[in-house]
Amino acid sequence: MASSTVIAVDAMGGDEGLSVMLEGVARARRRFDEMRFILVGDEAAIRDGLKTHPNLTAASEIVHAAGVVASDDKPSQAIRRARTTSMGVAIEQVKQGRAGACVSSGNTGALMAMAKLSLRTMPGIDRPALAALMPSLGETDTVMLDLGANTECDTRNLVQFAVMGAAYARTALDLDRPRVALLNIGTEDQKGTDSIRDAAAQLRAASHLPLSFEGFIEGDRLSRGVIDVIVCDGFSGNIALKTAEGTARFVADLLKRAFSSSIRSKLGFLISLPATRLLRDHLDPNNHNGAVFLGLNGLVLKSHGKANALGVENAIAVAAKAVRDDLSRRIAEDLSNFEAKAA
Structure with a gap:
């Protein structure tokens, strides 16, 4: 074989x-x-x-x-x-x-x-990163890395993660030029740590790479489908991932409780069953399973x-x-x- x-x-x-x-x-x-x-x-x-x-x-x-x-x-x-x-x-x-x-x-x-x-690690790679596909409102999933392999990252690490994440998105999502952004506390150029701002400057200058650097993205837009590759250190990434998984379970449990609260609610559940099944399948982590160590x-x-x-x-x-x-x-x-x- x-x-x-x-x-x-x-x-x-x-x-x-x-x-x-x-x-x-x-x-x-x-x-x-x-x-x-x-x-x-x-x-x-x-x-x-x-x-x-x-x-x-x-x-x-x-x-x-x-x-x-x-x-x-x-x-x-x-x-x-x-x-x-x-x-x-x-x-x-x-x-x-x-x-x-x-x-x-x-x-x-x-x-x-x-x-x-x-x-x-590959020649030139300082640290590998853990990347996974996350559900989004866009036409495809979103690649996010690092999700916990490295709790602290410098500028070089973040830039390498962006390059590796874009290469992964080109294969996993069949994209020619993935949109890449750095997770930050704001979208303004002056926001974030020195490492994040310096990484952004290097990625803006890398116009020869098969990726489109879109700057910064905040946590409330991770699942909007506006970015294909979201880059961060493993500490922030793992928290974001676990928060997203917890929110998905919260929404599912809340709907379950609401639909079982009364006879009228149960009737509404039967009517909306196709939509709730679609929501359940979209949020089910088993449908997005498989994180790859890049590098x-x-x-x-x-x-x-x-x-x-x-x-x-x-x-x-x-x-x-x-x-x-x-x-x-x-x-x-x-x-x-x-x-x-x-x-």
Whole structure:
């Protein structure tokens, strides 16, 4: 099997267990019949789980790993056991060229630390960034990064994130010239920290890159669909992501409570059922699952720990598209062009 058609899956990672991971992979297999998988984890448990997924059995190879990275393991602890855990061995399949990408629903900090240590960063990249697709009111989703890999970032980091995020948007969203903005406390040029303002100045001068820098964006416009790539440090990005997820759950719970408050409300719910289903599907994080670590010498994707089978399927779909579109090469080329012009 060519590595470009193979996805390595940490079958033991995630909060929902092996059965959900295998169901998600089986769904992905039905969606991409040319795809092959390396399932990493407890061999006996995986073989037993595959009995209910005959379509997946023929398209999979099992690589045994006895250990599992726990959700509360510190990255330093996980790194010491990398060679014996399903997460570490899955990443190793990418390093060895046996898989085009790795997907894990496990501990984010451990996944970041293991991936960076094993695969290393691309030449010229100081830090990798975690990027994900977020729902918006626009015609496409919005790419946002960094979502937690780096709590503190300087000007160079933010500029590199913007270049990498734009390259990702060109593949994931099929955009020729993505609109890029920096998350800030205001849209005026004088707002924000020195790092943010300096990053903006460098991006404005980078007119040769396949992106359109639109300046700053505030938090209340993240989901409006007016920007394709939103760039920030990991501290701000993670807070923004969790706030957006919490708001989505709040709206869903509020609607549920309102529609069950009276007979008239229940009748209104039946009438508005198509609209509420559309809202539910748009806000469901499983429909937007799959965050990619950009800037590594290999593709590693983080699936949400609580993702259901649909979420796992979508994370694998993101990985498959990134491999097919040769995302790593596009990032390397854009960064090389930026550095050449800046020199």
